[in-house]
Amino acid sequence: MKETRMNRRQAxxxxxxxVGGVVLDFQSSAAAAAFDTWPEFSFLVVTDTHxxxxxxxxxxxxxxxxxxELKDAQGDFVLHLGDLVDRGNETQYPVYTKFRxxxxxPFYEIPGNHDPESLFKQYIDQKIDRSFDHGGVxxxxxxxxxxxxxxxxxxxxxxxxLKSELEDAATANLRVIVCAHVPFHYNRHPDRGWYVxxxxxxxxxxxxxxxxxxxxxxxxxxxxxxxxxxxxxxRPVHEILFPSALYNLDRGLMAxxxxxYNLPEFRPGYVLATFTGGKLxxxxxxxxxxxxxxxxEKALTW
Ligand SMILES: [Fe+2]
Numbered sequence: 001m002k003e004t005r006m007n008r009r010q011a012x013x014x015x016x017x018x019v020g021g022v023v024l025d026f027q028s029s030a031a032a033a034a035f036d037t038w039p040e041f042s043f044l045v046v047t048d049t050h051x052x053x054x055x056x057x058x059x060x061x062x063x064x065x066x067x068x069e070l071k072d073a074q075g076d077f078v079l080h081l082g083d084l085v086d087r088g089n090e091t092q093y094p095v096y097t098k099f100r101x102x103x104x105x106p107f108y109e110i111p112g113n114h115d116p117e118s119l120f121k122q123y124i125d126q127k128i129d130r131s132f133d134h135g136g137v138x139x140x141x142x143x144x145x146x147x148x149x150x151x152x153x154x155x156x157x158x159x160x161x162l163k164s165e166l167e168d169a170a171t172a173n174l175r176v177i178v179c180a181h182v183p184f185h186y187n188r189h190p191d192r193g194w195y196v197x198x199x200x201x202x203x204x205x206x207x208x209x210x211x212x213x214x215x216x217x218x219x220x221x222x223x224x225x226x227x228x229x230x231x232x233x234x235r236p237v238h239e240i241l242f243p244s245a246l247y248n249l250d251r252g253l254m255a256x257x258x259x260x261y262n263l264p265e266f267r268p269g270y271v272l273a274t275f276t277g278g279k280l281x282x283x284x285x286x287x288x289x290x291x292x293x294x295x296x297e298k299a300l301t302w
Contacts (some may be wrong), residue, residue: 029249033214034126040174041135042074044105045282046270047181047222048244050114052092059086059121059246062268066287067099067246073285075272076134078105079141081242082112082181084124088147109130112181112222113145131165135275137177137217138169144180145223150194154184154201159208161196166212175213176212178219184230185239190222190256204263206234213237217280218300225249228271228284228298231260236302242286243269263296278285278302 004121029284046066053059064210075279080100085092111120111128120128120143127141140162144152162178169176171297184196184205209216227248230240248266280300285291 001074017103025027031188033170033173033175035136036177038278039135039137042274043134043274044070044073044075044078045081045220045242045272045273046070046078047242047247048083048112048211048225048246049080049096050083050086050095050244050246052089053086053246060092060099060232061285062246063096064099066101066268066270069285069287070105070270071103073270073272075105078103078107079139079179079220079297080107080109081179081220082110082145083114083222083244084112084120085114086107088116089120090119093119097123108139110177110179110181111143111145113147113150115145116147117143128163133172133174134172135273138165138172138174139164139177139179141179144182144184144196150192150223152180152183152184152194152196152201154180154196154205155196156201156204159201159204162205163208166215170212174215176207176216178216178218179221181221181223182219183223183239183241184219185234185260187258190251190253191258192226194223201212209234224261226251226253227266228263228282228296229253229260230262230298232300233259238300240282240298240300242271245270245287250298261298263298265296 014171046119048064086094090183109124131138131140142158144154155193184202187195216237224241226242227243232238245268250266253262265284269284269288272283274281282298
């Protein structure tokens, strides 16, 4: 890893003017990442709990059981990638937090399209777009969902914030994982067709990510209720959708030759993500089921 990145940095220099000439480094300092060590830690990812789904208590029971498993799971902290409650039902936020607060680990949420910003601020966190650093990785969390659309949106102000966070991560020599509810990756039938369209900030976002491609490991999303679904056509940057803790649908994407990958597991669950040996292992955990070895995992490599 280190050697590859150093070589890229070397490749980015031109010697002008012969002996004693001027060396121009035409890569930005942000792109010339050189890391000495690979992160070594685990964390948990849960999403789309939709408490109050169909005005029933099934989602609440599911969340109670999931929270009990997250409490006992290894993992230094938990990410929740949005749609905490269903349809912005205010009465469900205290139900959500009641079980969340039994987990006993640091917890970081972002809103989904079912979570109005005003209620997120009231019940979850006054600051919606924020970051934290853990084990050599900066996690950037921001809201790209709106309650009136399944598509995603990123504003020029958010792009400016992301840019400054990425530049600061470069100064601190941190790798980066970006988290937002709605994917940026283009998708169409047989997929959902829900993403950040070019007119809604997709182009500016990808330009920024491309400028920091040696540092940004992955972009995480929820929203699709489709198990572990991802694309790696922008490698080294991976884009991954995580399974809903309430329900997932098998849309037959692999049989229909949709781009990317979709693991063959669609029961409700969460993911244990472990950095080890130059990889990030995404281990699907089905809520309420012991792992008999049949539940799949995805190893992301760079
Ligand atoms: Fe959603």
